[in-house]
Amino acid sequence: MNTETEEATPEASLQEEVPEEVRAGLNLAPDEEVRVSLSTDIKLDGHYGPAWVLATDRRLLAFSPDGEGPPDIVQVPLSEIAEVEVRNLLGSGALKVRTAREGATIALFSKSLLPKFSKVPDQIEALVRQARPAGEEVVKRTVGGAKTAQKRCKQCGRPIRDWLGVCQACLDKRKLFARLMSYALPYWGLIATSLALLLTATFIGLTPPLLMRSLIDDVLAPAGGRVQTVPSAQSLRNETLPARDGGERVPLSRGRGGASKLSILVTLLLLVNVSRNALGAFRSYIMSRVGQRITFDLRRQVYQHLHCLSLSFYNERETGRIMSSITQDVSRLQDFISEGLQEVIRNTLTILIICIILFSINASLAALVLLPTPFLVWATSHFSKRLHDIYHGLWRRWAGLSALLADVIPGVRVVKAFAQEKREVNRFEGTSQALLTGELRVARIRSVFAPLMTFLTSIGGLLIWWVGGLKVIGGTLTLGDFVAFTGYMWQFYGPVEALCQLNNRFQHAATSAERVFEVLDTQPDVADRPEAIPLPRIRGQVEFRGVTFGYEPGKPVLKDLSFVVEPGEMIGLAGHSGAGKSTLINLICRFYEVSEGAILIDGHDIRDVTLKSLRDQIGVVLQEPFLFNGTVAENIAYGKPEASMDEIVAAAKAANAHDFILNFPDGYDTFVGERGARVSGGERQRISIARAILRNPRILILDEATASVDTQTESQIQEALERLIKGRTTFAIAHRLSTLKNAHRLLIIDKGELAEIGTHDELIAKDGIYANLCRLQTELSRLKVW
Amino acid sequence: MEQEYALKQELNLLDPKGLRLFIDEFEDLTLDMKDRGTFKPVTAMRAFPITDRDRFIILKDQEGQEIGIVRDASDLDPKSRAALIAELERVYFMPKITFVHNIEEQFHIPKWEVETDRGPRVFEIRSGRHNQDLRSLGSGRILIRDADGNQYEIPDYRKLDPVSQTLIESQI
Numbered sequence: 001m002n003t004e005t006e007e008a009t010p011e012a013s014l015q016e017e018v019p020e021e022v023r024a025g026l027n028l029a030p031d032e033e034v035r036v037s038l039s040t041d042i043k044l045d046g047h048y049g050p051a052w053v054l055a056t057d058r059r060l061l062a063f064s065p066d067g068e069g070p071p072d073i074v075q076v077p078l079s080e081i082a083e084v085e086v087r088n089l090l091g092s093g094a095l096k097v098r099t100a101r102e103g104a105t106i107a108l109f110s111k112s113l114l115p116k117f118s119k120v121p122d123q124i125e126a127l128v129r130q131a132r133p134a135g136e137e138v139v140k141r142t143v144g145g146a147k148t149a150q151k152r153c154k155q156c157g158r159p160i161r162d163w164l165g166v167c168q169a170c171l172d173k174r175k176l177f178a179r180l181m182s183y184a185l186p187y188w189g190l191i192a193t194s195l196a197l198l199l200t201a202t203f204i205g206l207t208p209p210l211l212m213r214s215l216i217d218d219v220l221a222p223a224g225g226r227v228q229t230v231p232s233a234q235s236l237r238n239e240t241l242p243a244r245d246g247g248e249r250v251p252l253s254r255g256r257g258g259a260s261k262l263s264i265l266v267t268l269l270l271l272v273n274v275s276r277n278a279l280g281a282f283r284s285y286i287m288s289r290v291g292q293r294i295t296f297d298l299r300r301q302v303y304q305h306l307h308c309l310s311l312s313f314y315n316e317r318e319t320g321r322i323m324s325s326i327t328q329d330v331s332r333l334q335d336f337i338s339e340g341l342q343e344v345i346r347n348t349l350t351i352l353i354i355c356i357i358l359f360s361i362n363a364s365l366a367a368l369v370l371l372p373t374p375f376l377v378w379a380t381s382h383f384s385k386r387l388h389d390i391y392h393g394l395w396r397r398w399a400g401l402s403a404l405l406a407d408v409i410p411g412v413r414v415v416k417a418f419a420q421e422k423r424e425v426n427r428f429e430g431t432s433q434a435l436l437t438g439e440l441r442v443a444r445i446r447s448v449f450a451p452l453m454t455f456l457t458s459i460g461g462l463l464i465w466w467v468g469g470l471k472v473i474g475g476t477l478t479l480g481d482f483v484a485f486t487g488y489m490w491q492f493y494g495p496v497e498a499l500c501q502l503n504n505r506f507q508h509a510a511t512s513a514e515r516v517f518e519v520l521d522t523q524p525d526v527a528d529r530p531e532a533i534p535l536p537r538i539r540g541q542v543e544f545r546g547v548t549f550g551y552e553p554g555k556p557v558l559k560d561l562s563f564v565v566e567p568g569e570m571i572g573l574a575g576h577s578g579a580g581k582s583t584l585i586n587l588i589c590r591f592y593e594v595s596e597g598a599i600l601i602d603g604h605d606i607r608d609v610t611l612k613s614l615r616d617q618i619g620v621v622l623q624e625p626f627l628f629n630g631t632v633a634e635n636i637a638y639g640k641p642e643a644s645m646d647e648i649v650a651a652a653k654a655a656n657a658h659d660f661i662l663n664f665p666d667g668y669d670t671f672v673g674e675r676g677a678r679v680s681g682g683e684r685q686r687i688s689i690a691r692a693i694l695r696n697p698r699i700l701i702l703d704e705a706t707a708s709v710d711t712q713t714e715s716q717i718q719e720a721l722e723r724l725i726k727g728r729t730t731f732a733i734a735h736r737l738s739t740l741k742n743a744h745r746l747l748i749i750d751k752g753e754l755a756e757i758g759t760h761d762e763l764i765a766k767d768g769i770y771a772n773l774c775r776l777q778t779e780l781s782r783l784k785v786w
Numbered sequence: 787m788e789q790e791y792a793l794k795q796e797l798n799l800l801d802p803k804g805l806r807l808f809i810d811e812f813e814d815l816t817l818d819m820k821d822r823g824t825f826k827p828v829t830a831m832r833a834f835p836i837t838d839r840d841r842f843i844i845l846k847d848q849e850g851q852e853i854g855i856v857r858d859a860s861d862l863d864p865k866s867r868a869a870l871i872a873e874l875e876r877v878y879f880m881p882k883i884t885f886v887h888n889i890e891e892q893f894h895i896p897k898w899e900v901e902t903d904r905g906p907r908v909f910e911i912r913s914g915r916h917n918q919d920l921r922s923l924g925s926g927r928i929l930i931r932d933a934d935g936n937q938y939e940i941p942d943y944r945k946l947d948p949v950s951q952t953l954i955e956s957q958i
Contacts, residue, residue, distance in 0.1 A: 042879075042904075046875075046876075046879070046904060047904045047905045048881070048902070048904050048905035048906060048907050049905055089876065089877045089878075089879060090835070090877055090878050090879070090937070091877075091878055091879030091880045091936060091937045092879035092936065094876070096813065098812055101811065102811040102812055102813075103811065103812030103813045103814065104813060105813055108879075110934065110936045111934045111935040111936045112932075112934035112936065114934075389956050390956075392956070393955070393956050393957070393958075
């Protein structure tokens with residue numbers, strides 16, 4: 001557990017600064033000392049707003065503003081207080097005080113302040129004790145319910161997930177980025193190559209308009225094209241005046257020289273095209289390779305980490321969501337890691353170079369090109385922001401849909417048994433409909449967005465055509481320059497748009513990154529301590545020493561359990577449902593860490609040994625055995641993959657599973673299907689017993705191992721279990737008490753406490769809970785016989 | 787043949803005519819019954835706090851044993867009903883959101899700034915728990931539980947102003 005973020009709110013002092021008007025309103029005596037002063041966030045009239053509770057050395061006071069009217073003021077002399085109660089209500093909390101004659105609520109507060117107010121009764125009790133003559137009875141104090149256990153970050157106060165050690169907000173964004181890039185690091189060679197290719201391709205890609213210009217001005221126009229636009233007077237002048245751009249070349253390029261130049265230029269253009277595309281193809285292969293490798297690494301890391309996490313992590317989340325984190329988020333990151341940075345470099349570079357070229361050709365025209373840019377930037381960022389928001393919602397709906405599927409498909413038997421197919425279809429349709437609405441909204445925005453962009457850029461284009469065209473007609477611009485210009489212009493808007501969207505792309509990736517890193521950063525509640533040692537082969541003595549445990553802080557499921565189980569002893573656990581039997585077993589397996597006290601196995605605190613060495617010596621047979629998709633043999637050997645065939649068959653025989661396995665045509669090679677669906681419940685159970693036998697554990701846990709099978713199968717399983725139990729410390733939970741007839745001692749748990757412990761005869765003699773349970777069951781079985 | 791088992795017998799309904807509920811000088815809910823005497827303090831719980839607030843109200847005694855069920859609060863005499871409803875309203879404090887100023891989401895922790903029928907409030911929803919903490923109940927009704935366990939209700943978000951609607955829609 002992370003102690004830094006443990007407390008819900010920072011240790012709040014019970015003396016807060018009291019505003020002057022509250023002091024004035026309360027008419028405090030000059031020598032009256034304020035000992036406790038707390039602000040609340042709900043007024044006594046049930047509206048949000050600040051109110052105050054004060055305790056002085058003589059009175060308890062409440063001050064609650066009431067709109068325009070005078071504030072509600074309650075006061076109780078300390079000497080009269082008989083009871084102080086913090087009520088933890090369903091939507092808020094209340095502080096209630098009673099005297100001998102009456103009672104009053106003196107503060108209402110939201111649950112956020114519950115930790116602060118739960119300390120108040122003790123404080124008031126202390127004050128009363130000081131004020132009253134000694135010897136009189138003290139104040140009764142009650143604090144209803146548990147403290148809220150919501151973890152909040154110490155730095156920023158944001159709520160943190162129960163199972164998450166770090167505050168996401170306090171993680172540096174740059175760190176996030178750097179961390180993402182660290183996944184690309186192993187492939188830096190490939191990435192550098194690809195960047196070099198990209199830059200080369202970009203430069204090459206910028207040349208065609210220049211070549212076109214030369215083609216038009218130097219080859220085509222002199223061959224005739226220019227005759228119409230340039231009056232002969234000007235060409236005469238050209239011979240005398242210093243040449244303007246291209247003018248000097250006019251006479252040179254006439255005739256056969258033009259054709260050869262044309263062929264050179266066309267060849268060059270061809271080369272540019274070929275090399276550009278070849279480089280592009282090569283690069284795209286390199287980048288997909290890098291991207292896929294990164295995804296692979298990340299996916300493996302996430303999955304590996306998921307297996308390190310404790311059960312509490314899985315209890316908190318839906319399976320569908322965990323799966324989507326592994327699959328979707330990881331792939332989304334790949335795109336950013338491999339392409340994101342390169343895109344930035346390429347686009348910025350392209351924009352810069354084009355700007356330089358444009359301005360060097362014609363500054364005033366270049367300014368015109370830039371004119372629609374602000375609109376373009378605005379529209380792109382605006383639309384992509386909106387799209388991003390909607391996508392976010394859409395992602396959530398998609399996750400909801402997969403969560404629904406993950407919920408219903410495994411429960412299909414129940415659906416069929418209650419003939420609710422139609423309802424489920426409708427439910428799916430509802431979720432699917434929500435998705436459709438979202439997708440349609442995206443489509444609507446996109447269908448506006450694309451034409452709008454085209455429109456904006458084409459306005460720029462039209463401006464250039466108009467102004468540039470005039471310039472060409474006026475003779476201040478050559479046709480070639482003009483063509484080159486328009487060519488660059490189209491290449492200019494693309495990168496601008498891309499850069500605008502980049503922010504969103506970054507946001508998108510950041511979201512996914514957060515989700516993935518959130519999983520990766522989750523610290524398992526139960527983990528090996530750095531100094532943990534492997535547990536040596538044990539004899540099997542188990543000791544509970546004052547063990548208290550709750551899944552949520554403040555709500556103990558087990559309270560102060562202490563007992564010792566000797567090696568080889570079989571302990572039957574009985575008690576009502578929900579008494580804490582399964583929890584006790586979870587603690588022995590160390591699926592959860594005890595809140596207080598310790599569990600010792602052969603004198604070793606189980607927190608001081610490695611998890612693997614502990615669980616290697618514990619065998620578990622559950623009520624609903626889980627088989628993995630594979631063969632019978634594989635399932636038996638699940639806990640000991642290196643087991644020989646001899647061992648597997650022997651274990652199956654010991655588990656009374658051998659005979660039915662042989663009845664399958666494929667014998668031990670029979671596929672059990674997903675979750676073992678192709679074998680019956682009793683068969684599954686015996687396979688799982690064989691699995692436990694094969695591991696030869698020192699401690700054996702049987703959790704309702706025979707609850708869901710028929711009587712005949714039960715006797716077979718029972719027989720198998722007896723073989724398994726011999727010489728091992730065994731904890732068996734059973735509702736049918738007859739199953740526990742071999743138990744050396746019985747442990748009766750009631751409401752989380754150890755109610756009775758002893759042999760069957762002792763407990764019957766004691767005539768307590770166990771005796772009662774036995775009587776009930778005998779009556780039941782008599783009914784069955786009859 | 788025995789008479790067919792009637793499920794309804796399981797219900798431990800209280801006769802609304804035979805009981806009186808009031809809040810005593812200790813601010814405790816007290817139940818006076820003609821045939822079974824006085825219980826105090828009495829805890830009142832809604833069996834359907836979300837779908838039907840004023841029906842099936844369970845009354846429990848100090849030990850947490852069920853005294854019985856009030857099938858419909860409106861069957862009670864007006865004073866008893868007022869006392870019962872007042873107690874329930876206090877226990878189930880759930881302001882209604884009337885306007886959403888802003889929902890700012892950072893690191894998957896949506897921070898809501900809202901107006902409620904009990905005044906303005908800012909709260910955060912725990913990250914990654916949209917399904918549990920932001921429950922959409924159909925026909926526009928939304929229940930919210932914030933990071934500290936406080937609850938809020940939006941009776942029908944489609945009836946709120948467009949700004950609030952858009953903000954809420956981004957969350958559900």
